[in-house]
Amino acid sequence: MSIHIEHISKHFDRTSVLSDISLDVNTGELVALLGPSGSGKTTLLRIIAGLEFPDEGKGKINFHGSEVTYQSAYDRKAGFVFQHYALFNHLTVAQNIEFGLKVKKRFERLPKIKRKEIVTDLLERIQLPEYSGRYPNQLSGGQRQRVALARALAVNPQVLLLDEPFGALDAKVRKELRRWLREFHDNIKLTTLFVTHDQDEAFELADRVVVLGQGEIQQVGTPDQLRDKPVNQFVSDFIEA
Numbered sequence: 338m339s340i341h342i343e344h345i346s347k348h349f350d351r352t353s354v355l356s357d358i359s360l361d362v363n364t365g366e367l368v369a370l371l372g373p374s375g376s377g378k379t380t381l382l383r384i385i386a387g388l389e390f391p392d393e394g395k396g397k398i399n400f401h402g403s404e405v406t407y408q409s410a411y412d413r414k415a416g417f418v419f420q421h422y423a424l425f426n427h428l429t430v431a432q433n434i435e436f437g438l439k440v441k442k443r444f445e446r447l448p449k450i451k452r453k454e455i456v457t458d459l460l461e462r463i464q465l466p467e468y469s470g471r472y473p474n475q476l477s478g479g480q481r482q483r484v485a486l487a488r489a490l491a492v493n494p495q496v497l498l499l500d501e502p503f504g505a506l507d508a509k510v511r512k513e514l515r516r517w518l519r520e521f522h523d524n525i526k527l528t529t530l531f532v533t534h535d536q537d538e539a540f541e542l543a544d545r546v547v548v549l550g551q552g553e554i555q556q557v558g559t560p561d562q563l564r565d566k567p568v569n570q571f572v573s574d575f576i577e578a
């Protein structure tokens with residue numbers, strides 16, 4: 338088991354946003370968190386990333402068997418890409434990808450030659466080897482998101498967390514990148530959780546889909562299971578909508 342979540346709840350002031358969430362994501366799996374606006378998808382992803390913390394006292398998150406519930410994002414080694422998680426405009430593509438490797442604590446930092454090797458390899462993987470010297474404002478939106486993905490992967494994260502990574506792109510590019518991400522994932526086989534409110538995206542990309550509604554998990558299943566056997570009205574309405 339790669340990500341294990343047990344009885345996580347979250348309140349902001351007195352408002353309950355997540356209620357008793359438990360979920361297991363298998364090693365190498367690609368899982369979508371799908372739900373309407375305000376259902377708590379981003380909050381759950383941020384808690385898994387270590388950018389937000391669950392209500393104290395109960396609930397637990399494990400990565401590969403080790404508890405990370407109250408660890409910082411840095412220590413738990415999660416890679417993340419957000420819709421508007423902008424690249425650094427004053428750094429080139431290669432420098433952006435290298436960033437996480439350079440800011441590591443001294444004793445963890447790899448030698449320069451090794452860092453360059455990782456960047457070159459990732460540039461190949463995201464199919465932008467000839468773009469290493471460009472600046473973000475010289476790239477298309479889709480290319481920028483691929484660079485953001487490479488930057489997240491450079492530090493060899495334990496899990497990859499994506500929040501609407503293609504949300505800001507037009508429909509055609511979105512579709513292309515979807516296919517590309519699926520292939521990319523099949524090659525690197527890194528456990529990946531991604532947030533989307535787009536049912537087509539979730540069903541086309543994910544091995545399993547988690548439907549969130551009103552801060553609770555309504556159903557977890559493969560796209561076929563959700564289509565054929567929605568467990569309640571919420572899921573069938575949401576999937577039909």
Ligand SMILES: Nc1ncnc2c1ncn2[C@@H]1O[C@H](COP(=O)(O)OP(=O)(O)OP(=O)(O)O)[C@@H](O)[C@H]1O
Pocket residue numbers: 349354372373374375376377378379380381534
């Ligand atoms: N820092 C915060 N302080 C107070 N309320 C918050 C905070 N972050 C999120 N919320 C509230 O928590 C609820 C869930 O928000 P969240 O962003 O997790 O939903 P979402 O499913 O990702 O929605 P969307 O698809 O619109 O991004 C919303 O009602 C939101 O207003």
